Amino acid sequence: MQILRQLDVHPKVREEADILVRTFSGAIVTVISTIIMGILLMSEINYYLTPSMSEELFVDTSRGSKLRINLDIIVPVISCDLLSIDAMDTTGEQHLHIEHNIFKRRLDLNGKPIEDPQRTNITDSKAVNKTAEKALEIGSTESCGDCYGAATETLRCCNTCEEVREAYKLKKWAPPDPANIKQCKDDKSMEKIKHAFTQGCQIYGYMEVNRVGGSFHIAPGDSFSVNHVHVHDVQPYTSTHFNMTHKIRHLSFGLNIPGKTNPMDDTTVIATEGAMMFYHYIKIVPTTYVRTDGSTLFTNQFSVTRHAKQVSLFTGESGMPGIFFSYELSPLMVKYTEKAKSFGHFATNTCAIIGGVFTVAGLIDSLLYHSVRAIQKKIELGKYY
Known part of the structure; x- marks a missing residue:
């Protein structure tokens, strides 16, 4: 029995021996060690x-889904009446004036909203035909205005x-100059000008396009196609009138x-000259995110490079002023998987924190106690003055 008692690493103090001592320094060490222990425990619980995250990289074999594009862009010095947003992809499918989920909000020059947001209008062949039919009905009951050589059946x-x-x-002609059109002089278009x-x-808003490489842009003027060429009608202005400074929120x-992370959020691009074309080349990496509950989210990450140039007939730089986004899809996919951490690992670390802090605090308390006792004895012997 005596040999077993020698193995006890926690010797007990007999209270009847009156040697149980509580000190002020011991109380301070206890309070500090308790605070440290609480902070470490909270950190360990968090x-x-x-969940831990694992990453995998493999070839993207998914097919048939749509690509969702979320955007919120401010052009501070051009009215909404002059701006249009268009998108097209490499399959040849072209969307003019995407409106289904895209809104425009008028702002003053200080960036404050003037009115409630409005959906943009779609202009396609069906819409043009409807406009023509409506004009034909009106023309049968009212005076017939001149179409300046562009009248059709x-x-x-x-x-x-x-x-x-x-x-x-409809004639695939270049847009007329409003200054030479009688109907434009008393029309709301003058108010827009x-x-x-x-x-x-x-x-702002979002649009869903085919999941292939493509592009979209925001540019001044009404957009339409002439002989399969995408053009914008900016009359009566010239390209140098347009300040394409913009903020990508x-x-x-x-x-x-x-x-x-979205690398283009809160990016402001300043146009130092008129008629600037801003290109944003985007490389999209398809991404899969698997949660701990087994649910899967499909999304995309991307990187971007930028380029800008001024459109000028004198320098030979062709194009039109605007903000252009060209994107390509990577053939590789990144997969993130959430994994819950082991409870055994958590329990082990918790015990280590409690035991470690308690032990270190005991050593510090013992060192302080014996140091103070040694100094007090020397003072009593007269060695300190």
Whole structure:
């Protein structure tokens, strides 16, 4: 029995011997060690509750899904009436004036909203035909306005400035100069011209396109196709009138996932000259995120490079002023998988924290206690003055 007692690493103090001593320094060490222990325990609990993340890289074999593009862009010095957003992909499918989930909000020059956001309009062949049919019905009951040589069987009369423009689009002709069109002088288009550069515009929302490489852009002027060529009608302005300074508040592809960053968020691009073309070349990496509950999210990450140039006939730089985004899809996919941490590992670390802090605190308390006792004895012997 005596040999077993020698193995006890926790010797007990007999209270009846009156040697149990409580000190002020011991109380301070106890309070500090308790605080440290609590902080370390909270950190360990937070670490345990945060799932670990594993990454895998493999070839993307998914097919048939759509690519969701989320955007929120502000053009501070061009009115919403002059801006249009268009998208197209490498399959040849072209979307003019995407409106289904895209909104425009008028802003003053200080960036404050002027009115509630409005959905943009789609202009396609069906819409043009509907406009022509409506104009034909009106023309049969009202005076028939001149179409300036662009009259057709479906659009014989042009009583408004917009109908003259539609007639030219049907003919695949270049847009007319509003200053030479009688209908445009008393039309709302003159009001649009008046506010063209005294307002800003916020374009935001999302669109879903085919999951292939493609592009979309925000540019001044009404967009349409002439002989399969995409053009913008900016009359009566010239390209140098347009200041394409813009702020990209948000741009992403797909859903947001933990740890995902969007490199273009809160990016401001300043146009130092008029008629600037801003290119944003985007490389999209498909991403799969698997949660601990087994649910799977499909999204995308991306990187971007930028380029800008000024459109000028004198320098030979062709194009049109605007903000252009060109994106390509990587053939590789990244997979993130959440994994819950081991409870055994958590329990082991918790015991290590409690035992370690308790032991170190005991050593410090013992060192302080014996140091103070030694100094007190020397003072009593008269060795300290």
